[in-house]
Amino acid sequence: MAAQCNVVVLISGSGSNLQALIDSFRDADQPARICAVISNRADAYGLERAKAAGIAAEVLDHKAFDGREAFDAALIELIDSHDPQLVVLAGFMRILSPAFVRHYQGRLLNIHPSLLPKHKGLHTHQRALEAADAEHGCSVHFVTEELDGGPLVVQAIIPVQSDDTPESLAQRVHVQEHRIYPLAVGWFASGRLRLGDHGAMLDGQSLPATGHLIRT
Template sequence: MPARCDVVVLISGSGSNLQALIDATQAGENPARIRAVIANRADAYGLERAKAAGIDTQVLDHKAFVGREAFDAALIELIDTFTPQLVVLAGFMRILSPDFVRHYQGRLLNIHPSLLPKYKGLHTHQRVLEAGDNEHGCSVHFVTEELDGGPLVVQAVIPVQSDDSPESLAKRVHVQEHYIYPLAVRWFAEGRLRLGPHVAMLDGQPLPATGHLIRT
């Protein structure tokens, strides 16, 4: 088994993707280990999930800082006390500064509820329905300075049903998020996944622009 890969997870809310990561890293021979969960909100329920799993939790309130750069500098300092090989954004509702992204270049992952590059930003399920798309899904990508624009690692594709609502779509997309995020984290922890000059690399080969596609 590869050497252990220490992970820090950043959250802002309920932490359902965090729970999927906890479950995956505590089951079987997975080299990824979540060293800490950091939230920018003291009431984030994901902190309770982490405590229940015996994982260190920290709160860094962005409202206590003047400006994004000051908060991100303090966040870097806090994260680095855990010396992680990988930082994972799991519903962390902050736009990160260029300095933060550069500091963790190649070891910062995010998950987004759309088939990127479509529907960057918020309200993705509603926007898919309004556009009349017949497919939807979620994407794991390396984080770069472009919002929701880094090289794609893996995407899960689901069909849009004629009677779908934003809520029903979100529920089905969440199921796929909880599968592909632990998968991508494990690939990284096993040394199989890395960020190349322009694309993500898996097992030494460049992934296509869509990342690794999984259809359900």
């Protein structure tokens, strides 16, 4: 069996996407191995999820540092101590410095609760309803210095119902997040996914600008 891909997951909150990743890569024959979970908040419930799964759980409090660059430098040092091939953002509520993003170029993934490039930033479900979008969903992308703007890997699309609320949309999007994030991480870990000069590539072929689309 090929060596597993070491993955470090960064969180700030409950860690539901972390749990989906833990569940997907629990078996020894899976391509990815989560070797550490790091949070900038000591009260993040995702740390308990990591401990329950026997994964190293560490806290690096951003409030203990003088500015974003200092925190990110310390975070790089902590991440690199685990020698990961991939770093995964799973509800990590920090805007990353350009130096951090460059350090992990091509091996840093994020999931965002909208069909990027629509609705970058926060409050995506409310904004999708206010825009009267017929479809909504979530996106996995490589992280670049542009916020929520890196090359798309995979998007899951759900129809917006006439009676949807931000809460009902969020619930249905979460289900899809838990499907596509392990899928993308598995592609990367098995060597199928990489960041090329002109965007994301799967099995040696350039993915379209939308990434791989999954409709539900």
